[in-house]
Amino acid sequence: MSKIIKIFFSPSQTTKKVVEQIAGNFDSSGETYDLLHFDSAKEFEKDDIAIVGMPVFAGRIPKRGRERLSKLKGNDTKAIAVANYGNAHVTDALLELVTILKENGFDVIAAATTVSHHSIFDGVAVGRPDGDDIKKINEFAIKCQGKIDSGESLTSQIPGNEEYVAYKQLPFEIICDESFCSFCYDCISICPEKAISDDDPVNTDLDLCSRCTACINICPEDARSFSGDAFEAKKPAFEEANSERKEPEFYL
Helix, strand or coil: CCCEEEEECCCCCHHHHHHHHHHCCCCCCEEEEECCCCCCCEECCCCCEEEEEEECECCECCHHHHHHHCCEECCCEEEEEEEEECCCCCCCHHHHHHHHHHHCCEEEEEEEEEECCCCCCCCCCCCCCCHHHHHHHHHHHHHHHHHHHHCCCCCCCCCCCCCCCCCCCCCCEEEECCCCCCCCCHHHHHCCCCCECCCCCCCECCCCCCCCCHHHHHCCCCCEEEECHHHHHHHHHHHHHCCCCCCCEEEC
16 A cells, blocks of 8 residues: 655745645555755665655755755656745756656656745745645646556656756854743744854754754744844845735646
């Protein structure tokens, strides 16, 4: 019997929600691999169905997510690839994700780009995915079921360049307001880059930090946030430039 395998790297939990939405359309038991935490080799069976979601970081899938995904191997395992972004630009991220899955032995049968509330600039794509997005995602999942039943693989061409855009290190600062911090250390345990001091969660090594937002999202006191001149200067221009609604796109 087929198992639904949910695989995602989701620092702000939005990509996780999209993967779970697709998975909810399948009447099968499953397993979950959260690549914020799971960092081991794993091989999947031919009868498994993998739903693999990655966020888009400046036109690429996250470097740490890519490293951990590369340890997961398929045996002609059916896969649905999802690049989830904040209404700005997908660029090469979906092509990169599909390519990695194929190289690792997965049979990609469908792919999608979906839109969620932007994890850094909170004025972009507020409330996404909304009801219309969810309807389209569910319709896509049903079409994926049909492709799996037919045995067909992905035939649509995925946009992007094979020479992927270079990774960028954002110049934004992440600060922790010590007056709000409860020293629960959740941010330390979730950081995939080990950029937060084990002894003092107020301090973040910005040279190691990928600005993935996991620490901001998990903080129960809202003590952590982006700050600094570069962030404050970029925020209004970015939000204005990306205010026009973009729609999810599906490839079968």
